[in-house]
Amino acid sequence: MAEQLIELNVTGMHCNNCALSIHKLLEKKGLNNILVDFAGEEVKFSNTTDTALADIVKGIEQLGFKVVDDAALYAPKFYERVETKFLFCALFTAPLLLHMVASWHVVHNPVVQLLLCLPVFAVGCLHFGKSAFYSVKGGTPNMDVLIFIGSTSAFIYSLAGTIQNLGSQYLFYETCATIITLVLLGNVFEKRSVNQTTSAIKDLVKIQQVTANRMIDGAVEVIRANDVHAGDTLLVNHGDKVPVDGDILEGNAALDESMLTGESMPVEKAKYDKVIGGTIVQRGNFRMMATKVGSNTVLAQIIELMKKAQAAKPPVQKLGDKVASIFVPVVILIALVTFVATYFLSDSGLQRSLMNAIAVLVISCPCAMGLATPTAVMVGLGRAAKNGILIKGGDTIEAVANTKYVVFDKTGTLTTGKFSINDIKVEGDAHIELIRGVITAIEERSNHPIARSLVDGLKDLAKTKLILRSAKEEKGLGMRAEDVDGNNYFLGTGKNVNSDNFNLSLYKNQVLLAQIAMDDTIKPEAAALIAQLKAMGITPVLLSGDRNSRCLNVAKTIGIAEIHSEKLPDEKLRIIDIYKQKGKTIMIGDGINDAPALTKADVGVSMNDASQIAIQSARVILLNTDLGSIVKFLQISKHTLLTIKQNLFWAFAYNVVAIPVAALGFLNPMVGAFTMAFSDVIVIGNSIRLKSKRLK
Known part of the structure; x- marks a missing residue:
């Protein structure tokens, strides 16, 4: 069967555990290239099996999620919304809680308590039970299993006490109802908080949803931007x-x-x-x-890159994912051990044993571990994007931690890339008009900053332009071209070819036609950037294909001590490799000759006005040419990683402390449910704090 690439919009995923359960389901169905993004509500995979799409959709929906045509336009029915379910349950749970403090006879009646609890339990079974059943069936038990077992245990225990008329000490309807209501409340806050972490992509998607005024035969018609x-x-x-x-x-x-x-x-x-x-x-x-138009626009490509970036997991997330994947079975085992130990090894009796076991179930929180990394990554990527920094992968954030070296290309990176032509020295009897025409024709085919500057400087002076049959760029050297008469040209630089004053040479059929002297200007913020990097304990390095004298001049002006000049692409590659062996290395460049080095470095950073190959090779793109963006990128990455570590510490510490406390009987199930419901909110809240946190 031919490979089918399929993309589905799936709503209802609220953490990485949800994504993990869908991922494992699709793996079991034999699908490949699976990508599940819970924040972007997208599921992508390739299908080479005979499994029908309808069966795949059915499997996903049985896990408790909803496959829709367009997640942005999808509006759940009133009764499907988690806010509605919470309000409905709270209405019935409040009187059950009141009976604990009020002396009203009616709310102490076991039948009344059963009738008040039953609607809440029904909502809990529908909301948590279906998801719990199919997650266990699929071999990936989720948090809903714990909630369902805990609330069902309390309900059945209370129901047995009511039927057998065993007295008030057997009635825990308020425990069942409160567990369900509080977890739904946590889901409400969680949903709203996750929406804030994904606001950067949603804001960009909204920008796409505009109208356009199309002109046809002098008339204007208003259409959607998607129809252009x-x-x-x-x-x-x-x-x-x-x-x-x-x-x-x-x-x-x-x-x-x-x-x-x-x-x-x-x-x-x-x-x-x-x-x-x-x-x-x-x-x-x-x-x-x-x-x-469509997916080819810069904005659409940025949105796609950000979606992929959010789905790329940093190595620090792998520990959280491993623990989360085995968390639910371990908690159920601990709850069973708690029940057995409390019942047989102490005089607490059935009631106390059951309450301790239920407390263990409802206080544990695998979602906090599942949310710890992706929420921080989403906020960090969003903040970077709003500062004109496009990071291609969440794993890039961790890759720049403890950076020791930042290696700069010179032209177009530390310098403006806008050159001025100081002089053209004509060799032999060639005419200056011919030289200008040849230079313009050749350099129009290049995207290098020097080439663009030559074209801009000569376009009004070149009266006659050469007609070329072909032209190609040679990394680190220059341009080779052939005209319609079969003459071969080379325009560029090379070792020991040009003098210090003239840095470019033009050859026709291997005979020197002219030499060109060009000057570049250093970016005004370059010196401040180098000083900031040094203050951060990072060593700046200059790595360029330009002549040694020019590199020395730039390095001395802005304060760089380590210089590598007149280097070809393969030499740049070897130098990057040497620095990588000494410590974490970032490479910043913008030309075709920088592409291999950008790929080789731990993290490659490309300027937005760079060549397309450089942009594709880099893991970070600076949409703003201000070099201050580099420090901002390092700061955002550092604080995002710090936030991830804080979140993971809280998620692990919470569970390590909370579960034993509950097992020993120091927490009742209602307090446990309340604590669990807000542990996720604490993790997400800490991530959201990164949006406005002061960066140092």
């Missing part, structure tokens, strides 16, 4: 969001690009400039041609 096709002409006015990526055909405007770059200052745009979907027109209006 490449090549459509769109009218964008003051206050509008740019619907898709494209090029301005007519008009000018100031655009707010802060949602992409974190840069608060508006960016001026004019004819032929590129605009990005989701950015806001603060002033002016223009006509544009759509060039990238």
Whole structure:
């Protein structure tokens, strides 16, 4: 059977344990490439088996989840909402709790208590029981198993006492009802808190959901941004969001690009400039041609990268996942041991033994461990995105911990990448007009900062342009090209080729035509960045293909002591490998020649205006070209990892302390249920704190 790639929207997942149960179900059905993102409510897998999609959907829904067409548009029915279930149960639980303090005869009647508890128990069976049954059947028992066993034990014990008229000491209807109601209350807070942790992606998705003004034969029709096709002409006015990526055909405007770059200052745009979907027109209006639509837009790619990043587990999460996967059977075993030990080894009797066992069941909380890492990662990634830092994987956050070296490329990274042409020295009898035309024609085919600067500097001076048959970039050297007459050209640099003043050479059929002198300017914030890195105990390193004299000049100006100049891509690779052996190494670059080194480093960081290959090779993309983003990235990563460790400590410590305390009889089941319900909220709350936490 041919491989089918399937993507489902699944609602009802509220922690990593939910995702784990779906993952194991799909594994048992023989599916491959499984990705379950509980925060993004997405399940992806490839199917090469004969299993029908309907059977897969049925299996997922039997676990207690809901497969929908569009999670963003899905609105559960009133009676399906967890808030409704909680309010309904609270209505019946309140009188049951009142009987413990009030002297009303009616609420002390066992039959009245049974009638008050029965609706709550029914909701509990439907809400927790179905999920518990199918999770056990699927071999992945979840937290609902503990809640269901605990509440059912209390109900059956009380029901037996009522039928046999054994007296008030056998009635624990309020325990059954309170366990269910308090856990539902915890689910309400948990649901709202998780929504806050995923707000970054949801905000970006909302940006996509705009309308567009499409121009057809002079008339304007309003359509959804999803219905725009490449090549459509769109009218964008003051206050509008740019619907898709494209090029301005007519008009000018100031655009707010802060949602992409974190840069608060508006960016001026004019004819032929590129605009990005989701950015806001603060002033002016223009006509544009759509060039990238749907999943090809920058915004759509960022959303997809963030979804994948949230699903990538840091190594620190693996311990939590392992414990969570065996947690429920272990807790049930502890509860059974508690019951047997209390009943046979002490004079507590059946009632006390049962209450201690139920307390063990309802106070334990595997969800806290399942939520500890992903919620912190989601908030950290979201905060980074709002600062113009796109992190491709949650595991990247841990990968930068204890960074020892940050290796910089020079051109376009520490320098502006905007070069000025100081001089062109013509060799032999070649004409300057011809030289300008050859340079422009060749460098138009490159995305390197030097190439772009050459084209910008010569486009108004090059009167005649060479017609090329082919052109290709050679990593670390320059461009090779062939014209329609079969002449071969090389424009670039190499070791011991250029003098200190002239750093580029142009050859035609291996004969030198001209030499070009270019200067680059250092970014104003570069020196401050290097000082900050040193203060953080990180050693900055300069690694460049440029000439030694220029590298020394830049390094001396901004304070870098370790320099490696005139290095080709394979040499850069070896140097990165040497630094990796000495300590955790980050590489920051922007050119094609940096791509191998970006991949080799522990974490590769690429500038947004870099070549596409560099962006694909890097694990972090700085959408804002301000170098201060590097320190912000390191700070966010550090505090996200700290938050993960705090969450895991709480989750483990809570269970290690709470379960023995409950087993020894120091906690009644209602207090246990209350504590368990809010342990998740504490973990999520600590993660949400990262949104506004002051970073040091």
